[in-house]
Amino acid sequence: MKVAVYKRPNEMAVIDAPQPHAQAGEVVLKVHACGICGSDLHAVQYGFGMPPDTIMGHEFCGEIHEIGAGVSGFKLGDRVSALPFNSCGECDRCKSGMEIHCQKLQGLGLGQLPGAYAEYVACGVKSLFKLPDNVSSRDGAMVEPLSVGLHAVKRSAIGAGDVVVVMGAGPIGLATLTWAKGKGAKVVVSEIAAGRAELARKLGADFVVNPKETDPAAQVREMIGESPATVFECIGVKGTLENAIEMVRPRGQVVVVGVCMEPDQITPLRCIFKEVSVNFVLGYDPPDFDETIKALASGRIKPQPMVTDVIGVDQVPEMFEALRKPGGRAKVIVEFPH
Numbered sequence: 001m002k003v004a005v006y007k008r009p010n011e012m013a014v015i016d017a018p019q020p021h022a023q024a025g026e027v028v029l030k031v032h033a034c035g036i037c038g039s040d041l042h043a044v045q046y047g048f049g050m051p052p053d054t055i056m057g058h059e060f061c062g063e064i065h066e067i068g069a070g071v072s073g074f075k076l077g078d079r080v081s082a083l084p085f086n087s088c089g090e091c092d093r094c095k096s097g098m099e100i101h102c103q104k105l106q107g108l109g110l111g112q113l114p115g116a117y118a119e120y121v122a123c124g125v126k127s128l129f130k131l132p133d134n135v136s137s138r139d140g141a142m143v144e145p146l147s148v149g150l151h152a153v154k155r156s157a158i159g160a161g162d163v164v165v166v167m168g169a170g171p172i173g174l175a176t177l178t179w180a181k182g183k184g185a186k187v188v189v190s191e192i193a194a195g196r197a198e199l200a201r202k203l204g205a206d207f208v209v210n211p212k213e214t215d216p217a218a219q220v221r222e223m224i225g226e227s228p229a230t231v232f233e234c235i236g237v238k239g240t241l242e243n244a245i246e247m248v249r250p251r252g253q254v255v256v257v258g259v260c261m262e263p264d265q266i267t268p269l270r271c272i273f274k275e276v277s278v279n280f281v282l283g284y285d286p287p288d289f290d291e292t293i294k295a296l297a298s299g300r301i302k303p304q305p306m307v308t309d310v311i312g313v314d315q316v317p318e319m320f321e322a323l324r325k326p327g328g329r330a331k332v333i334v335e336f337p338h
């Protein structure tokens with residue numbers, strides 16, 4: 001089967017690899033669609049200790065093609081999205097609903113287990129979530145990144161009518177925007193790139209400001225006479241965390257979703273004067289997948305404008321190259337014939 005793999009830092013390739021077969025407790029999916037994630041770009045840039053020929057891709061859906069021993073509740077042809085990891089289900093972290101922090105976690109698509117930039121991928125049965133007929137396979141590939149936004153919003157204290165700032169309108173910022181709107185908040189998005197600013201408007205942002213021209217917190221003060229209570233940092237470059245802390249009101253909350261790969265400075269004194277809470281968030285909990293799929297099926301969230309490109313697996317290496325330069329692209333979906 002044809003797969004897109006990591007070769008070495010800054011190099012992807014398309015190669016031929018053996019098709020997986022379903023072991024006990026597993027299914028093999030015929031992949032329909034797999035999104036390219038910002039983490040994939042980081043991983044390819046820095047290597048992350050991935051061996052050469054690692055099959056990447058962890059935002060995916062497909063149809064069940066083969067069923068291993070001991071699997072029940074699914075049949076051939078079922079369309080599913082899958083969590084991109086296997087958790088043990090037995091450690092204290094799994095038992096308390098923090099599967100993403102499982103002590104025996106095995107991630108898919110970043111070096112441990114083969115990922116879904118592939119015609120077929122093997123997944124543990126506990127990772128599967130059925131897709132209703134009215135959720136397309138492209139939307140099925142969006143369940144994972146949307147769940148990241150949902151988890152970020154759930155870890156915040158926002159409610160209906162609140163005015164919040166989302167910094168950055170990349171895929172994660174747009175997913176966070178989508179859910180903040182879904183929870184009834186008013187959202188000011190801060191974004192420099194015109195193309196991404198336009199996407200934020202299409203996804204329902206109440207205001208989109210270019211932070212080089214307008215301070216997002218000033219925009220919020222104009223609306224409610226006070227700085228934002230919650231700021232979602234969805235950029236993840238040096239200095240943006242400190243910017244978020246500058247923006248938020250006293251006893252406000254900064255939720256850090258953007259992934260900054262370098263050491264970064266904040267000023268504790270500023271945090272103390274404001275008594276700010278800073279919460280870092282990672283991934284999602286399994287029920288977030290359920291909630292996302294239900295919201296897609298009911299039309300409560302409509303993420304389609306986030307998808308700016310749909311490509312074939314052959315184009316993955318050149319797209320990774322193109323995505324190294326900032327631009328108007330948001331979510332890129334790798335689609336397989338199905």
Ligand SMILES: [Zn+2]
Pocket residue numbers: 037038039040058059144145
């Ligand atoms: Zn991801």
Ligand SMILES: [Zn+2]
Pocket residue numbers: 087088089090091092093094095101102103104105
């Ligand atoms: Zn566990």
